[in-house]
Amino acid sequence: MKKIEILTIESLNRSPLTIEGYLFEGSDPKAASVAIVGAMEGKTVLPLYSASKLVEFLRNEIGNKEKIRGNILIIPSINHYALNLGERFWPLDKTDLNMIFPGYGAGETTQRIAHKVFEALSGYDYGISLETRNDLSSCISYISLLQSGYEDIPSARKCGLRLIHHKEMKPTDTVSLQYNWQLWGTKALSIICPSDTKIETDGYKEIFESMVRFLYAIGSIEYKVMLGYDSNIVYNKGIEIVKTPKSGIFIPTKKTGASVAKEEMIGKIINALEGNVVHRIFAPCDGVITCVYNNGLILENALAFRILKNASA
């Protein structure tokens, strides 16, 4: 394993930000190469944890270096400055780094960071970006694959996660890592991780295993884990939106990943000052809860749940 420095930026009062990659050189030059990006933003730790566990796995647990066949680059964290402050975005100007690719070497600080990172990530056969949802919700771990015209569904299936969201492009997706990576010839996908800020010991496992499964399936490593799901391809029309007509304290009574039946209670809203239940939320259809609003206090008309309708899966 080689540790490579991708970029260092000085700061007036903080330690320099040094972004590092862990490069595992494969034994077979013809084997597929992969680059993996962990945390691009702060306020959540699963992308960081999963990526760092993968570094440990490839370094210590896979046993034999020969078993790493293709080049594997892992960048566990890009935005240390945000992670260390519990901020989500670049702390000075709140730029979302995943909205600034492919970057620009002579531009703003964050454009320069994106540019250097993108340079390091370019040329790999496959790419995985670990992300979290940006709408104040948490979710089951799933793959987000843009309808970019360059996307590769067969490789996304190799992660064996339950869902692949084949996502319609929005204007802001054109500056995401995944899109630009694809544009430059890498079969890139995003694994959207639950937005947990506290994690249990094994909280990384599903994401971690999906990456190991992927690495095995594309021939980058010789290490087999159990088969995953035969992924469901999901489109927006297959997702039922559940809004709350009342504000207050939000208590989901069902978690992400739960199968629910139509008219089953999935959550309730409590009057924040008087403690009484002001609204009960019922599932509008049979299905699986994919996303739950991730805050104890909820605004009127906020999106409380997303349910993948059974008939559409």
Place this chain on the structure above:
Amino acid sequence: MQIKEIFSSQLPVGEKLTIKRNRFSPTEEKSGNKRVSIVSGIHGDELEGQYVIYLLATWLANNPNALRGTIDLYPGVNALGIDSITRGFPIYEVDLNRSFPGGDKEFLPGQLVDALAQDVKGSDIAIDIHSSNIFLREIPQIRINKEFSEATLPLAKKLNCDFIWIHDAVTVLEATFSHTMNKLGTKTLVVEMGVGMRLTKEYGVQLLNGILNLLKSEGIIVTDEEYEQREPFSSEIGDVFYINSPKSGLFVAELNHCAMIEKGQKVGSIVNPLNGEILEELFAPNGGIMFTLREYPVVYEGSLIARIFGNPDNEKN
């Protein structure tokens, strides 16, 4: 004068978020009357538009008989952000001006921008007033997407601004208010002026004059007042030169914002307060007007320090 809530959401604890519009209508409603919408505060840390809209509301209240069309004022779109010095929509931490057109089935910020777009829809003209951000100070300028410039450039020239910056179409900017409204058939202009978190009174008065001038020339107000207009310089006839900081440190400006400068003139220094060292001195790469200047002194390598507009200098030596 007629105040309406165009969007509301009860907050979790004893409070309601409301986005308000104030409508000034002519005493005589006629078919064919035009409608103009003035919007500000989509970014909660930008306040210059609040002052301009205040001045305009005062003028309209004092001149009720001048009105021949409808004028809608939306001074505080990101109401929670404005009251908490937050650029994006608080809680969700999302930039509303990257969330358009939004929709009823989206998360709450998406519902909010949808409500705004639906309400402004049908206006003949919209003006979205921004004040840069807390980092940069800007002279009053209009930003125009080339895609819509045929319709919007003639209007921009009437707004009494100093600079018209026509930029190429960028896909990510399709998520802005102005792009959405232009697509919906409302000729929409973006004003950038001043600096975040502050009011620049003279700019407010300057833009008010421009807006009144535009309203008068469009026949929306009738008044004997004459509005002197500046001749804006336009990015069509020159280039924009950027100075980005080569080092991280504290930026100390040498010149004032708006200064006319020559190539090689010193713009400022990047210093280190801890040891008194000058880390880097910055010089103008080209002559012209320095229309953007760094306001927030803490910089990283790459931070934008200044923008200069001018004609490319010939090799002089």
